[in-house]
Structure formats: structure tokens, C-alpha cells
Amino acid sequence: MFRNKTDNRQLLLSILVASALLFSCGGNTTSPLQGQGDTIPMRYAKNITMVRYGESVVEVKLKNPWGEGLLGTYILTSDPEAIPPYEGGTPVITIPLQNALVFTAVHCGLICELGMEESIGGVCEKQYIHCLTKSVVDCGNGMSPNQELIIQLHPDAMLVSPFESNTGHDKLGQLGIPIIECAEYMEPTSLGRAEWMKFYGLLFGKEKEANELFDALVARYDSLKNLVKAAPSRPRILSEQLYGNVWYQPGVCSTVGQLYADAKAQTAFPDCRQSGSAPLSVEQVYASAHDADIWLIRYDADTPKTLAQLASEADIYRRFEAFKRGQVWGCNTRTSYFYERSPFHPDRFLSDVIQITHPEVQLQEPMHFYQRLQ
Numbered sequence: 001m002f003r004n005k006t007d008n009r010q011l012l013l014s015i016l017v018a019s020a021l022l023f024s025c026g027g028n029t030t031s032p033l034q035g036q037g038d039t040i041p042m043r044y045a046k047n048i049t050m051v052r053y054g055e056s057v058v059e060v061k062l063k064n065p066w067g068e069g070l071l072g073t074y075i076l077t078s079d080p081e082a083i084p085p086y087e088g089g090t091p092v093i094t095i096p097l098q099n100a101l102v103f104t105a106v107h108c109g110l111i112c113e114l115g116m117e118e119s120i121g122g123v124c125e126k127q128y129i130h131c132l133t134k135s136v137v138d139c140g141n142g143m144s145p146n147q148e149l150i151i152q153l154h155p156d157a158m159l160v161s162p163f164e165s166n167t168g169h170d171k172l173g174q175l176g177i178p179i180i181e182c183a184e185y186m187e188p189t190s191l192g193r194a195e196w197m198k199f200y201g202l203l204f205g206k207e208k209e210a211n212e213l214f215d216a217l218v219a220r221y222d223s224l225k226n227l228v229k230a231a232p233s234r235p236r237i238l239s240e241q242l243y244g245n246v247w248y249q250p251g252v253c254s255t256v257g258q259l260y261a262d263a264k265a266q267t268a269f270p271d272c273r274q275s276g277s278a279p280l281s282v283e284q285v286y287a288s289a290h291d292a293d294i295w296l297i298r299y300d301a302d303t304p305k306t307l308a309q310l311a312s313e314a315d316i317y318r319r320f321e322a323f324k325r326g327q328v329w330g331c332n333t334r335t336s337y338f339y340e341r342s343p344f345h346p347d348r349f350l351s352d353v354i355q356i357t358h359p360e361v362q363l364q365e366p367m368h369f370y371q372r373l374q
Contacts, residue, residue, distance in 0.1 A: 008057040032086040044192040065186035096205025101155035109340040114206040116329035190346035220347040226263035235357040248277040268292040295322035
């Protein structure tokens with residue numbers, strides 16, 4: 001008997017759903033690993049631990065950054081036969097990944113930088129991913145991807161960015177494909193976030209290369225930080241623009257706020273201690289930051305934004321001292337690929353902030369993301 005294409009898709013979906021319990025990682029605690037392994041050192045990252053067992057097995061545990069317990073647990077192995085048979089529990093993922101579905105541009109960028117572009121079989125929102133040179137399956141919107149395309153691709157793992165309100169990925173979990181929770185953006189420091197590249201290096205068989213890349217960026221970051229330690233001033237920075245009726249500002253304890261501090265600068269809102277961004281009214285922003293020394297914005301456009309264009313968006317912008325003095329610096333995310341490159345290269349972001357806030361240092365390198373608005 002011959003089945004039509006619809007029957008085949010339904011059969012495949014049934015098989016995948018039936019195997020969901022094997023690969024779902026939420027709430028699993030059972031593990032086949034016995035004995036004591038060797039912890040892989042993590043210098044800055046707080047939300048991930050990795051323990052090596054022998055030469056071919058690594059157990060990875062991701063802390064839930066929004067509450068108690070774990071966000072996910074995985075057993076990575078280059079030799080599946082090294083894992084003794086067991087029922088359910090922690091998913092076993094064979095590495096290196098050969099056909100990954102990657103939901104975000106930032107992770108695609110790192111995978112390509114590690115030389116493993118051929119292991120990306122599919123992506124979400126391909127229009128925002130600029131590093132790919134080969135054809136891949138576009139599975140649509142990252143918040144609600146096309147499940148039929150995912151079934152047809154049948155990736156060996158899906159790399160997704162979780163959110164507090166959607167950490168379970170209920171619908172994706174039903175497909176029976178391992179879900180890698182890429183929550184590095186919840187790390188409290190830029191270097192902690194970047195250090196997750198060691199995990200991604202393991203997933204794609206590039207552990208050595210990822211370690212070397214991270215060590216090099218830490219050395220560069222520390223060198224830049226030391227350049228401005230003796231700077232006599234700490235310029236105050238106003239960030240971003242109005243979004244509707246809200247103006248988001250990075251908290252002092254956010255990765256951006258701490259990067260400003262490493263650049264011997266400071267956010268214009270020292271009492272905002274959040275580890276993320278705080279939603280403020282335009283009145284609150286003007287009261288605290290009308291005399292800020294520098295204004296950094298990000299925007300998406302075909303051409304560089306001008307001061308005149310910025311002023312046309314909200315009359316109050318003209319009243320900020322940074323605007324009057326021409327100290328508005330913009331990052332065009334469409335052409336600089338800031339979101340794709342900066343998370344795993346915070347040294348480049350730091351370099352730009354130092355050149356903007358401390359031109360007296362005369363750092364001899366081109367700007368990576370920001371340009372002064374004319």
C-alpha cells in the first residue's frame with residue numbers, strides 16, 4: 001500500500017510525538033552517569049555548569065535564571081555507546097551536531113565564526129541572519145515557527161532563546177527533538193554571556209577553537225578596561241530612544257550598565273539597580289538625563305540617521321545637552337550587525353564606548369558599531 005504525502009507527514013509527526021518524552025528536558029532528573037566527573041572551569045558564567053566524564057561525555061546543567069531549579073540538563077557525547085541504557089530522564093545528544101535548527105542570528109554568527117556553518121540546517125527569521133553563505137530552511141517566526149517545516153528538516157537539535165513566560169516550549173517539545181535553551185543573555189556580565197561559547201563549541205565539535213576565541217576576547221577586554229582605569233572623569237550616558245510612551249534605560253547591574261562601568265563611564269540613572277532595562281517615562285528620563293554627556297542610540301535604517309531626523313521623531317530630543325553638543329552616537333543595526341556580533345564580542349562594544357566617552361585615550365582602531373550622528 002502506498003501512502004500519500006499527507007499520510008507520510010502524519011506518520012512522521014506521530015513518531016516524533018511518541019518520542020517526545022525521551023528528548024524533553026524540562027523537569028528531568030534521571031541520569032545514567034555514575035561516579036565523579038571533572039568540572040569544566042567557567043570563569044565568569046553563573047548560570048551554566050559542565051562536567052566531563054571520561055573523554056567522550058559531558059553533562060551540562062543550566063540554571064533557571066528566573067526562579068528555582070534547572071532550565072535544562074543535557075548529556076553530550078561523541079560516543080553514544082558510552083552511555084549505558086536507561087529509561088527516560090536527561091536527553092542524550094550526539095555531538096558534534098550535524099543538522100541544527102538555530103533560532104537566532106547571534107548563535108548563527110558564533111557557529112559560523114567557529115567554522116561550522118555546514119552544520120546549520122535551518123534557521124528562523126532568515127532575513128535577519130547575515131553570516132550564512134549556503135542555503136538553509138527558513139522555519140519562519142522564532143516565536144511561532146512552522147512546525148511542518150521543522151518536521152521535514154528533522155534537526156538533531158533546536159537552539160532557542162527561552163523567555164520567562166515561555167520556558168517550556170510546549171509545542172516544540174511535542175516534536176521529540178532536543179531543545180537547547182540558549183539563555184546566555186540572562187548572565188549578569190558581558191563576559192559571562194560570552195563564555196557560553198564554550199558550551200556551543202562543545203555542541204559543534206569546536207571546543208578548542210571556542211576556548212581560544214574566548215581567551216583572546218577576555219585578554220582584549222581586560223586590556224581595554226585597563227586603558228581607562230586612570231581616566232579622571234566618568235561621563236554619563238543616556239541610552240536609546242522613546243518607544244511609544246516608554247523609554248527603556250539599562251540598569252546599573254545590567255550587562256550594558258556594567259560594560260559602561262568597565263569603560264570608565266556610567267549610566268545616567270545610578271539609582272536604577274535593575275539587572276535588565278527599566279521602563280521610564282519621558283519626564284523621568286529628562287529629569288535625570290537632560291544634561292548627560294553622551295547619548296547612544298540604536299536604530300534600523302537603510303542609511304545613517306541624522307540629528308535632524310532624530311529631532312523630527314520627538315521635539316523633546318532637541319532639549320537634551322548631548323543633542324545640542326552633537327554628542328549623539330548611533331548604531332545602525334541593519335548594517336553593523338550589532339545584535340549578531342556584539343554578544344560574543346563584548347570587547348568590540350567596549351572599544352566603541354571607550355572611544356566615544358574617552359577620546360583622549362586615542363584608541364587606534366576603527367569603530368565597530370557606532371558612528372556620530374551628523
